[in-house]
Amino acid sequence: MQIKLVILDRDGTINRASDEFVKSPDEWHPLPGALESISRLNHAGFHVVLATNQSGLGRGLFDMAALNAVHGHMLKNLAAAGGRIDAIFYCPHAPDEGCACRKPAPGLLMQIQERYGIDLAGVPYVGDSLRDMEAAQAAGCAPHLVLTGRHPDMQNQALPPKFPANTRVHADLAAFVDHLLGDASSMSQL
Template sequence: MKLVILERDGTINHDGDPFITSPEDWTPLPGALDAIARLNHAGFHVAVASNQPGLGRGLIDVATLNAIHSRMHKMLAAVGAKVDAVFFCPHTADDSCTCRKPLAGLFEQIGERYGLDLHGVAACGDNLEHLLAAQAAGCEPHLVLTGKAAVLAGHPLPDGFPRGTQVHADLGAFASHLIARQGR
């Protein structure tokens, strides 16, 4: 099985200020939905791993989060794409959980769901926490220069990023890279 693990906010959609708190706030980044469609058509399953501390802070509830994801799924379906599963951590940074990135808990849950060893699975996001969690789970780290990472465009990666992190302009460039690589 070919699997890709994506961060949601800043990778697939615009970041909220500070959180996406309603379905109307969820707006895809240019080309992101088409990128997921291209990954799907190339045989990749797509899972999302996302910290959602707005739940722990009481800024949104699970019904609202489900409505946000419903909007995402409908917009993906409209372009012939799908995300197979969304895994999220509802905790705040002050909670002692193992699922909040940069810990690997969400990634481990994805591996368990699919019955896969995640070694070498491409994981793509716009922030250090996502890449550290990916690395801890054995995934191959990919950074997109959208969302939080937009400020890094044109600069070397700061210290602390996983060794071997591959950098892409956006999710479309990441998808093109993976699809071209599998064709070799």
Template sequence: MKLCILDRDGTINEDSADYVKSPAEWLPLPGALEAIARINHAGWHVVVVTNQSGLGRGLFDVSALNAMHAKMHDMLSAVGGRVDAIFYCPHAPEDNCHCRKPAPGLYEQIADRYGVDLKGMPTVGDSVRDLVAGTTVGCAPHLVLTGKSAGYRGRALPEGLPQGTMVHEDLPAFAHYLVNR
């Protein structure tokens, strides 16, 4: 099985310091949805892993999160793409759970659900914690210079990146790499 694991906020859609709390605030990054469709058309299954501490902080509820994801699914469908599953951590940082990235719990759930070894599967995110979580279970790390990492364009990369991290301008650039390798 070809499985590609993507972070959500800052990788697929715009991130916000005030949290993305509603479908109206969920806005795809330029070309991101088409990039997912391109990945799908190359035979890859795409899943999303996302920390959603806004739930644990009481900033929005599960029905608002489901509505955001319904919007993402609808917009993806319109461009011929799909996300097979979304794995999210609802906890606040102080909950010290095993599923909040950089902990590997969400990735372990993916491996269990799909019955696959994630070794070598690409994981894409806009922060060190996204990539640390994936590499803990053997994923190949890919940093996109959007969201939290947009400020690193043309500068030194953030400290703590896992060894072997590949860097891409954005999700469309990653999709180009993945499809053409």
């Protein structure tokens, strides 16, 4: 039996994004309802995994100790909300390094597929940017865009044609979870 999995981006999806990068726990601020939404996913039997570009490492803006401190702070806050993240996959490279793991490349998602030994076809990937949606499409995931990060102005607008045609749009992570759990409960009644 395949596990129930949801893959999330971090900045702009779970916490506020920053053009200056999130370099310390003090700079990490959860988006309203995001931690509770992850908890709801966990309680519905979903494993939650992160796939996040962290080019601040490659740019020398912070080091591994700082990234680990940010993630420790995030996980502690999430645990207080009754949730957990099973694994964090991140790309440490700067944009000009030409790696295979920096989104929009699907490398991080392929790492998740290999680690969990599952096919990612149809697995929801939730992010706030075009490159998240492109990575999701390249890996066979179902792309879900939240409007809490890079594209808040797209509410009630058609997505530009550069987005994958099957991209679903949600106001925030809570709206995505409502959508997913609503679909899951209707499927279980069949």
